[in-house]
Structure formats: structure tokens, C-alpha cells
Amino acid sequence: MTLEVSNLVGGYSQVPVLNDVSFDVKNGELVGLIGLNGAGKSTTINHIIGLLTPFKGTIKINGTTLNEDVKAYKQQIAYIPEAPIVYKELTLKEHLEMTMLAYNLNQEDAWARAHRLLKKFRLDNKLDWFPDNFSKGMRQKVMIVCAFLTNAKLFIIDEPFLGLDPLAVNDLLNLISDRKKQGASILMSTHVLDTAQRYCDRFVLLHNGKVRTEGTLEQLRTLFPNAGDSLNDIYLSLAREGESE
Structure with a gap:
């Protein structure tokens, strides 16, 4: 079990946004975190990556909490944010070097992997460029390359398809599939249902800071037989039902 979120209550300042949220992501599994804007997806992610401290509950990655071992906890995570975060003063090469240092990667192996990723995302001729001047889609590709450069056990990917061209989307999905086969776990928040x-x-469906339901698509279809067959149908049905409560 890579990620275990248990009875999480959290939010900003003293205002709870999440109320008793529990779910897990197993080894070699891709779990979709689904919900309306304001449902608590980003707040959940910010707690998992350590930007927010839970009011109550626990978050473990391979049995370790952030409080028990900050370095061991964070080195198991690779995070791709919705809004790319790059440093104005650093070139693309320096972003990669910083990632290698942060994750204590073997330089020779890391650069071999980096060159393959750079070629895949058509960034191989831009090592000396400054990503701060890139388009949003290109900056998103920088985030993807930096994340998949690591040997992370848990990948947290927030709205990854926004701004990416169709070829890059396909390349990202192939990377996710490859890492799943290697045993990594992926938690992905997306509206592209x-x-x-x-x-x-x-899937874990959040609504108003609570887990409304979770399961495979077949399990969701069984739980909500009148909602429709697709994830989109089920999601819309639950969202409307939640709004009327």
C-alpha cells in the first residue's frame, strides 16, 4: 500500500475544508480524484505533499508519516502541479540538476533518463533556455520531465492535461502506464473524465470535502444503476444529487 489517507480533517487556518476523508492508492495503481471545483481535491493534494498540516487524521506513504521522517516521506513523492512552477533564474538544465540533487539520483543514470524524456517531449534542444519564458504547455512538459526523472513511489498529478497538445497527452499517459507496470502509484486529479x-x-469522488463514493467503474455502475454507464454520467448524477441535498 503506497498511500493511505485515514480520517483526514484539514483546511486553511482553522477552517475545515476536508471532513473525515479516507482512501488509499495501492502499488501499481492509478486512482482518479474527481470532484467539482471547491470539492476539496487541491486541499487533499496539498495535505499529502506536506504544504498543509492535518487538523486530524493521518497520511502515510509506505507506512511513513511526514512527522516521522520528512526526507523519507517527501523523496517518495513526485508532484506535477496544475500551474507549472519554474524558477526564473534557472535554465532547463539547471532545473534537471536541481531535481537530481533533491532526490539524490545517480547522475549518469539520471541524465540518461533525462535525455530520453527531453527527446520525448521535444525539449532536447532547449537545455540552456529559461523555462520561465516558455509557453504554459512547455512549462507543463518541464514539470513532467522533472517528475518522471525521479524514482518516486507515488506520483501526484493535478489536472495534467490542461495546456498539453494531444501528442504530449499521449506521451504522458504512456509514461504513467510504464511507471504503473514498475509498481509506482499515481493519484491524478482531473476533469477530463x-x-x-x-x-x-x-475513482475517489469528492463532494463538499467528503468522499461521496469510491471504487472501480464497474463498482460505481452497480452502486448507481440509474446514473448511466459512463464515468461522466455517474459523476454528473452524483454532483446534482449532492447539490440538492
């Missing part, structure tokens, strides 16, 4: 339906193993 048709893609989520095709690639995710399970």
Missing part, C-alpha cells in the same frame, strides 16, 4: 475512465483503475 473520458480519459480518466479509460486509464484509471479506481
Whole structure:
């Protein structure tokens, strides 16, 4: 079990946004985190990566909490944010070097992997460029390359398809598939439900800071037989039901 979120209550300042959220992501599994804007997806992710401290509950990665061992906890995570975060003063090469140092990677192996990733995302001729001047899609590709450069056990990917061209989307999905086969776990937040339906193993549907339901697509279809067959149908049905409560 890579990620275990148990009875998480959290939010910003003293205002709870999440209320008793529990779910897990197993080894070699892609779990889709689904919900309306404001449902608590980003707040959940910020707690997992350590930007927010839970009011109550626990978050473990391979049995380790952030409080028990900060370095061991964080080195198991690779995070791709919705809004790319790059440093104005650093070139693309320096971003990669910083990632290698942060994750204590073997330089020779890391650069071999980096060159393959750079070529895949058509960034191999831009090592001396400054990503701060790139388009959003290109900056997103920098985030993807930096994340998949690591040997992370848990990949947290927040709205990865926004701004990416179709070829890059396909390349990212192939990378996710490859890392799953190697035993890594992926938690992906997305509104692109048709893609989520095709690639995710399970789904966690958040609504108003609570887990409304979770399971495979087949389990969701069984639980909500009148909602429709697609993830989009089920999601819309639950969202409307939640709004009327």
C-alpha cells in the first residue's frame, strides 16, 4: 500500500475544508480524484505533499508519516502541479540538476533518463533556455520531465492535461502506464473524465470535502444503476444529487 489517507480533517487556518476523508492508492495503481471545483481535491493534494498540516487524521506513504521522517516521506513523492512552477533564474538544465540533487539520483543514470524524456517531449534542444519564458504547455512538459526523472513511489498529478497538445497527452499517459507496470502509484486529479475512465483503475469522488463514493467503474455502475454507464454520467448524477441535498 503506497498511500493511505485515514480520517483526514484539514483546511486553511482553522477552517475545515476536508471532513473525515479516507482512501488509499495501492502499488501499481492509478486512482482518479474527481470532484467539482471547491470539492476539496487541491486541499487533499496539498495535505499529502506536506504544504498543509492535518487538523486530524493521518497520511502515510509506505507506512511513513511526514512527522516521522520528512526526507523519507517527501523523496517518495513526485508532484506535477496544475500551474507549472519554474524558477526564473534557472535554465532547463539547471532545473534537471536541481531535481537530481533533491532526490539524490545517480547522475549518469539520471541524465540518461533525462535525455530520453527531453527527446520525448521535444525539449532536447532547449537545455540552456529559461523555462520561465516558455509557453504554459512547455512549462507543463518541464514539470513532467522533472517528475518522471525521479524514482518516486507515488506520483501526484493535478489536472495534467490542461495546456498539453494531444501528442504530449499521449506521451504522458504512456509514461504513467510504464511507471504503473514498475509498481509506482499515481493519484491524478482531473476533469477530463473520458480519459480518466479509460486509464484509471479506481475513482475517489469528492463532494463538499467528503468522499461521496469510491471504487472501480464497474463498482460505481452497480452502486448507481440509474446514473448511466459512463464515468461522466455517474459523476454528473452524483454532483446534482449532492447539490440538492
